Amino acid sequence: DGGITQSPKYLFRKEGQNVTLSCEQNLNHDAMYWYRQDPGQGLRLIYYSQIVNDFQKGDIAEGYSVSREKKESFPLTVTSAQKNPTAFYLCASSTRAGLGYTFGSGTRLTVV
Amino acid sequence: QQQVKQSPQSLIVQKGGISIINCAYENTAFDYFPWYQQFPGKGPALLIAIRPDVSEKKEGRFTISFNKSAKQFSLHIMDSQPGDSATYFCAASSSTGANNLFFGTGTRLTVIP
Numbered sequence: 001d002g003g004i005t006q007s008p009k010y011l012f013r014k015e016g017q018n019v020t021l022s023c024e025q026n027l028n029h030d031a032m033y034w035y036r037q038d039p040g041q042g043l044r045l046i047y048y049s050q051i052v053n054d055f056q057k058g059d060i061a062e063g064y065s066v067s068r069e070k071k072e073s074f075p076l077t078v079t080s081a082q083k084n085p086t087a088f089y090l091c092a093s094s095t096r097a098g099l100g101y102t103f104g105s106g107t108r109l110t111v112v
Numbered sequence: 113q114q115q116v117k118q119s120p121q122s123l124i125v126q127k128g129g130i131s132i133i134n135c136a137y138e139n140t141a142f143d144y145f146p147w148y149q150q151f152p153g154k155g156p157a158l159l160i161a162i163r164p165d166v167s168e169k170k171e172g173r174f175t176i177s178f179n180k181s182a183k184q185f186s187l188h189i190m191d192s193q194p195g196d197s198a199t200y201f202c203a204a205s206s207s208t209g210a211n212n213l214f215f216g217t218g219t220r221l222t223v224i225p
Contacts (some may be wrong), residue, residue, distance in 0.1 A: 004155075031211065042118075042201060042217035043156075058212070059225075090155050097209025098144065103155030 003027065006091050006104035012112050013078070013085065017050045021107045023091035030096040032074035036060060037088040037106075042043050044091075049074055050096055076107060115139060116204050120218025125223050131189040133219045135202035138183065142204040146213070147176065147187050150199045159200070160187070192223045 004025045013019045025032065034046040045058030049068040063082025068074055074093075078085045088108050094101040114146045125131045135145075143164055148156035150152045162176040162185065169176045175188040189196055202216040 006155075026222050032211065035215075041213040045212055048212055092155075092213075093216055094211065095205065096211070098213070101146065101158065103148075103157070105155045106153070108153075 004091055004093055004102055004104035006089075006107050008107060009105070011107055012053075013109060015111055016080045018051045018077055018079050018111065021089055021091075021109070023074045023076065023104060024072055025074075025093045025094055025102075025104075026072060027100065027102060028071075029093035029100065029102075030071070030079070031094045031098070032068070033092040033094075034058075034064070034066065034074070034076045035090045035092065036089055046076065053083065085109055113212035114185065114203065114217070116202060116216045118202050118219060120219060121217070122220045123222070125192045127192065127194060127223055129192050129223075131187075131192045131196070131221055131223070133187045133200055133202070133221070135186065135204075135216050136163075136184045137204050137214075139204070139206065141206040141208055142182070143207050144205045145176070145178065145185050146203050147174075148201045148203065148215075150201065150218075153162050156201055162179075189221075192221075194223045194225055197221055197223050 007022045033048040035043040047066040049055035071099045090106045091104040147157045147159045147163035148181045150156040160171050173190045199218045201218050203213040205213045
């Protein structure tokens, strides 16, 4: 079955450490996205990529970095510059026309 | 700035009742309006979507009503069931832009037996 796989499901990070969240899709989608979800604030766009080797900042990109070396993969790194990283992170993908928008099951990151 | 405004933030409905969630937008370039359903600890899943060339779309117990002139759209859940208890997000995107979905802040629906 086609879909999006996010790993790990739960992640704990010490303050000052970088951590990378994995997102893989086998839907043959060109576009991929990272969202952050906090209670009462909906889904906020961190980064998105329309094609391989290209990506753009979303609304809250500060303290995050991404790469898009393969069509199937769009990892997100939460750097130590992100002051409040505890959140639920969601990866999504779609066709380049924005159709078939599909979400992964999320990674819950907690800073300890 | 919130591109899509959603209300109410939470909603409690009796089993068998009608749940109504409203959304409003400003960007007239938006031409795709989906609704997503999210259960705790899971990613959102597409529930139903509409384009502005129609005023209503129905799929089972779920109906989207769309008012282009008012720039508003709403989700109606008929005969609400306890299994419908979830968070619902409206969203909007433009085919002339980067196709990113802009989400509302979500509505937590609780259907009580």
